[in-house]
Amino acid sequence: MGEGMGESTPVRLRVNGVTTALVCPPERILLDLLREDLNLTGTKRGCDLGTCGCCTVWVDGKPVLSCLTLARLVSGRDITTIEGVTPASGLSDLQRAFVDHGATQCGFCTPGFVMTATALLRDHPHPTKPEIERAIAGNLCRCTGYIKIVEAVAATAEGRP
Amino acid sequence: MHLDPFELHRPSSVEETVSLAGRLAPAFDYIAGGTDLLPNYKMRLNVRPNLIALEDVSELRGISLDRVGAMVRLGELETDPAFGSAYRGVVEAAAEVATPLVRASGTVGGNLLVETRCFFFNQSFPWRKSLGFCLKADGDKCHVVPQKEKCYATFSGDLAPTLAVLDAEVEVAGPDGRRRVPVASLYDASGDGIQRHHLRPSELIVAVHFPPEARTLRGSYRKLRIRPSFDFPELGVAVAARQSADGGVERLALSVGGLETYPRRFDDLTRRLVGERPTIAKVRELADAVRQLVRPVHNTALAPDYRRKMAGVYVRRSVAEILGVAEETR
Ligand SMILES: Cc1cc2nc3c(=O)[nH]c(=O)nc-3n(C[C@H](O)[C@H](O)[C@H](O)COP(=O)(O)OP(=O)(O)OC[C@H]3O[C@@H](n4cnc5c(N)ncnc54)[C@H](O)[C@@H]3O)c2cc1C
Ligand code: SF4
Ligand code: FES
Ligand code: FES
Numbered sequence: 001m002g003e004g005m006g007e008s009t010p011v012r013l014r015v016n017g018v019t020t021a022l023v024c025p026p027e028r029i030l031l032d033l034l035r036e037d038l039n040l041t042g043t044k045r046g047c048d049l050g051t052c053g054c055c056t057v058w059v060d061g062k063p064v065l066s067c068l069t070l071a072r073l074v075s076g077r078d079i080t081t082i083e084g085v086t087p088a089s090g091l092s093d094l095q096r097a098f099v100d101h102g103a104t105q106c107g108f109c110t111p112g113f114v115m116t117a118t119a120l121l122r123d124h125p126h127p128t129k130p131e132i133e134r135a136i137a138g139n140l141c142r143c144t145g146y147i148k149i150v151e152a153v154a155a156t157a158e159g160r161p
Numbered sequence: 162m163h164l165d166p167f168e169l170h171r172p173s174s175v176e177e178t179v180s181l182a183g184r185l186a187p188a189f190d191y192i193a194g195g196t197d198l199l200p201n202y203k204m205r206l207n208v209r210p211n212l213i214a215l216e217d218v219s220e221l222r223g224i225s226l227d228r229v230g231a232m233v234r235l236g237e238l239e240t241d242p243a244f245g246s247a248y249r250g251v252v253e254a255a256a257e258v259a260t261p262l263v264r265a266s267g268t269v270g271g272n273l274l275v276e277t278r279c280f281f282f283n284q285s286f287p288w289r290k291s292l293g294f295c296l297k298a299d300g301d302k303c304h305v306v307p308q309k310e311k312c313y314a315t316f317s318g319d320l321a322p323t324l325a326v327l328d329a330e331v332e333v334a335g336p337d338g339r340r341r342v343p344v345a346s347l348y349d350a351s352g353d354g355i356q357r358h359h360l361r362p363s364e365l366i367v368a369v370h371f372p373p374e375a376r377t378l379r380g381s382y383r384k385l386r387i388r389p390s391f392d393f394p395e396l397g398v399a400v401a402a403r404q405s406a407d408g409g410v411e412r413l414a415l416s417v418g419g420l421e422t423y424p425r426r427f428d429d430l431t432r433r434l435v436g437e438r439p440t441i442a443k444v445r446e447l448a449d450a451v452r453q454l455v456r457p458v459h460n461t462a463l464a465p466d467y468r469r470k471m472a473g474v475y476v477r478r479s480v481a482e483i484l485g486v487a488e489e490t491r
């Protein structure tokens with residue numbers, strides 16, 4: 001029911017498997033909470049308006065835009081950020097492929113692409129190139145021209161480096 | 162960008178939602194996926210002190226061939242095989258909204274009531290302030306048609322035209338009960354870019370209902386935009402038709418969005434083809450008439466003359482395709 005204006009009752013958020021009780025006013029955006037309260041700065045703020053995909057995280061395993069998500073509306077759900085899909089040491093196969101294929105240049109878009117593409121490969125382990133292109137259509141990259149990104153995802157799917 | 166404070170309400174039933182809305186109206190907005198509302202709030206466009214979140218209202222969920230709940234995500238709709246084979250036009254439109262990331266959150270109800278758009282409106286607060294605010298938010302004049310006292314912001318939802326041609330209806334709940342409104346009469350020329358639909362301030366869209374006849378129709382959607390993902394429609398043409406065994410037109414409907422302040426049907430024009438064997442000459446006549454009637458203004462990325470011309474081209478292509486009429490090639 002109603003939650004008071006600017007009220008600061010703590011909410012419980014489960015991020016990368018860890019549950020934290022946080023002060024979270026109703027107007028708090030998930031992206032801001034991740035970066036500013038939890039120091040999870042791997043998730044990037046690009047446009048802040050839904051038009052770039054840099055801020056992609058998973059809610060219950062599904063890629064969504066954290067810049068257009070009210071933090072309170074995802075309490076009780078499972079939130080995963082780029083920090084949560086990166087192994088404790090080294091890189092995931094997909095991250096390695098991004099490096100090897102030159103799919104990351106300035107790198108600002110990379111966390112968003114990795115979140116989207118990791119979910120794609122989990123749900124569809126053998127996507128075609130058009131399927132990869134469709135899946136990443138909400139992530140913008142101003143450096144690579146996308147070809148190397150598609151190649152990195154395809155190479156990971158085929159199990160070749 | 163941080164948002165100004167508001168109170169967030171999370172009702173769990175339709176009745177609770179609309180009684181809360183009745184008490185708060187007009188000082189509230191519903192929030193479904195938030196993919197339209199939150200960018201607007203970030204730009205401080207008509208921010209309200211209360212948000213009623215529809216997330217927990219389970220009656221707003223569920224997809225069948227008769228009914229789609231208002232909280233169904235566009236991403237769910239576009240991947241539902243049974244729905245997709247029954248209503249091709251609706252699914253084509255859903256799959257072309259924004260991007261997969263936006264469609265993961267964006268809903269059917271939110272798409273029907275997506276805010277109208279204008280180059281002078283969809284801008285940051287400092288941008289709008291420096292130019293001088295406009296009628297639709299904080300100001301008292303229109304920058305697009307300054308001689309008029311109305312708003313010409315463009316209707317930019319992709320689903321509504323495809324639902325209107327199927328004669329689908331929305332089920333609406335309010336503090337005084339429920340009613341059904343045809344999608345085609347949810348919006349019309351009597352409104353403008355501000356008074357953009359005929360729902361009362363506290364009314365909630367519960368679901369979209371499809372009449373049995375909708376399943377006998379073939380439908381399609383053609384969208385004009387600059388980039389094949391991300392961009393709102395600069396023009397959206399939905400058609401639906403049924404023909405007899407010998408090719409005679411039994412039913413034909415056309416709705417055009419992305420051009421004016423509302424998605425517009427052209428029943429007077431499409432009626433002329435009913436009972437006829439369609440020819441390319443008749444299809445061209447229809448397309449030319451639509452091109453002459455529509456009045457886009459200069460408030461989106463593409464020039465109005467171009468959008469108008471393309472309305473003729475897209476209507477011709479879509480109607481010819483759906484009725485199986487070969488276009489002459491040169
Ligand atoms: C980058 C980007 C690109 C986009 N491109 C497109 C596009 O190409 N085509 C397009 O159509 N849209 C586009 N959109 C807009 C938006 O994402 C979609 O229209 C989406 O379907 C809106 O649904 P939502 O649930 O997020 O709506 P919200 O933002 O939650 O709500 C939108 C409006 O509807 C009202 N509302 C929502 N649900 C109900 C209900 N059940 N009853 C009554 N009122 C309700 C809200 O109060 C609000 O006024 C785009 C958005 C972004 C960020
Ligand atoms: S059409 Fe005019 S009043 Fe409406 S949003 Fe644009 S500038 Fe403002
Ligand atoms: S920061 Fe969220 S889409 Fe750009
Ligand atoms: S690597 Fe620079 S934006 Fe993608």
